[in-house]
Amino acid sequence: QSALTQPPSASGSPGQSVSISCTGTSSDVGGYNYVSWYQQHPGKAPKLLIYDVTKRPSGVPDRFSGFKSGNTASLTVSGLQADDEADYYCSSYTGNTNRLYVFGTGTTVTVL
């Protein structure tokens, strides 16, 4: 069971929007509504941005939004800001006890 597939990089200018895809299979992304997104700045721990495909924890701006269709989930960051420059990872529950959760390959977002 491989990692979920994300594009290696994405970029946008301040104020623009960027979307990141996360492609899995019917055994993970497509099979459960337990898709989450994490933001990781260099040298820091990941931070939860989105859970249950579309929900935002308190304190996360509504500029961050999630969506899923079939085996592909996506994260959109609207109104890009300099601090949005970071690595972004998706994850999905799989139900497979040998690998209960699988993460995406990660996407580096650059704010131009």
Added chain:
Amino acid sequence: EVQLVESGGGLVKPGGSLRLSCAASGFTLSNTYMNWVRQAPGGGLEWVGLIKNNADRGTTVYAAPVKGRFTISRDDSRNTLYLQMNSLETGDTAVYYCVTEGVGTFNIWGQGTMVTVSS
């Protein structure tokens, strides 16, 4: 404030052992599903394993690459989570994070502790 602080990382030779600790504050570990997630240098995130809360009998589940070598446990009196790592391999080199789990998601992350397996 909910906080997780890992410790115990370091340099160990292949075949060696190491025990990581994760001290929790602001909540009760025994009421929470807790996970370990690792990240190899320059690499992505990898789920290592979890321990369920007391209501679910503290059952543990491990990823295939570490099953039989790693053990997750908890000391409720110290509100501390542990990861005992035996028969370490160079591929286990990573930053190890302890993480609280909501249903299907990882909520709160510690700052991580670095484990280097090298001769």
